[in-house]
Amino acid sequence: MEKLEFSRVGERMYHEKLANGLNVFVFPKPEFQKGYAFFATNYGGMDMKFCLDGQWHQSPAGVAHFLEHKMFDTKEGNALQDLAANGASPNAFTSSAITGYYFESTEKFEENLRILLSFVSVPWFTQESVDKEQGIIGQEIGMIEDDPDWKVFMNLMAALYQHHPIRVSVAGSVESISHITADTLYACHKAFYDPANMVLCVAGPVEAEHICQVAREILPRQAGSIAAKDYGEKEADRVAKSLVEERMEVSTPIFQLGYKGDAPQRGESGLRQELVAELALEGLLGNSTPLYSKLYREGLINQNFSYGYESYPGCSFLCAGGESKDPEAVRMAVAEEAGRIGREGIDGKLWERLKKGVYGNKVRGLNSFENLCVGQARSFFAGVNFLQFADLFSSITKEEAEDLIGRWVTEERAALSVVRPREGGQA
Helix, strand or coil, X not given: CEEEEECCCCEXXXXXXXXXXXXXXXXECCCCCCEEEEEEECCCCCCCEEEECCEEEECCCXXXXXXXXXXXXXXXXXXXXXXXXXXXXXXXXXXXXXXXXXXXXXXXXXXXXXXXXXXXXXXCCCHXXXXXXXXXXXXXXXXXXXXXXXXHHHHHHHHHCCCCHHHCCCCCCHHHHCCCCHHHHHHHHHHHCCHHHEEEXXXXXXXXXXXXXXXXXXXXXXCCCCCEECCCCXXXXXXXXCEEEEEECCCCCEEEEEXXXXXXXXXXXXXXXXXXXXXXXXXXXXXXXXXXXXXXXXXXXXXCCEEEEEEXXXXXXXXXXXXXXXXXXXXXXXXXXXXXXXXXXXXXXXXXXXXXXXXXXXXXXXXXXXXXXXXHHHHHHCCCCHHHHHHHHCCCCHHHHHHHHHHHCCCCCEEEEEEEECCCCCC
């Protein structure tokens, strides 16, 4: 077993790769009573085209999310209820890139861990239960499609990307999920729920070797085949559309402004790009910047304004959004500020302040077992350890952030998605 020390943030992590290919990461926290376990597969909503054992498959949109819903079913009943009856707080989520199942509990932790590993690794579906779930998820899809915040973001993805499946909803559509059968779910479980394509992360008052032993006892002993994924044609730097507008039941326009980034490389270089992008955003439109003050003062943004960097295999982007009486004016102001930074750079004193602030927020986030475990799982699938950010952060330079702004915050890489009030509504 490998012991990793991250002295800058006072954390230690144990890692072991089991004979079946499962990677186990444990953060021992003997001073706490509560434990947290996260069992995840490198499989998400955008993984619709894949090759397993030499044969290519094209699954309907929404299978990963549908599978997450159905995995709690067991021959004996429902694992969600079993965990809750054991005093655990369980849940699951599906993103574009991963699917994760988790619980936290202060008692019966090992018993709950065994339940978690068992139901995720042993699928049990019937066509009758799949048909019933189609109706339930169909209602869920209808609700999110009526959500303006969801709509404005998905419209941005369709504007930024021509081919990449990040533009497809994780939940799919009512039409796409109508093609899902029990056989579809079994095939995708076989393709992606093999231990060699998964990771187990645990934090709490536990012993690393004992966690590994439980996993050895519950999970298959041998690694299976891992599916190869295909995300379509390589994306051009230019966005698919520069503007997408829609009208819905909102009282004031809401918007998402996006900038198409470079596809991240695996490993440390991808983590470095993430850190540079986060700092670039802070230097461009963080709440300590001249641009933020100007937009807020002129009433172009309010307290709902937010921004971030996201990356997935094959794509990355910057986005910022919220409510605005004039989203186009926000877009123009950001472009102007990016141009000024290109000429004058980010103020040195501002850079030092925002860099300290971002680092402090990251370190404070380590107090959350969920952040530790989910962050480690996501990072591992991207080829790096989550806590490596601490060693990289100090070496990030102002010039790197300025260069990223100059390359990404351009007209050809920019797209604006706006949801406006319906005709006759308030502007």
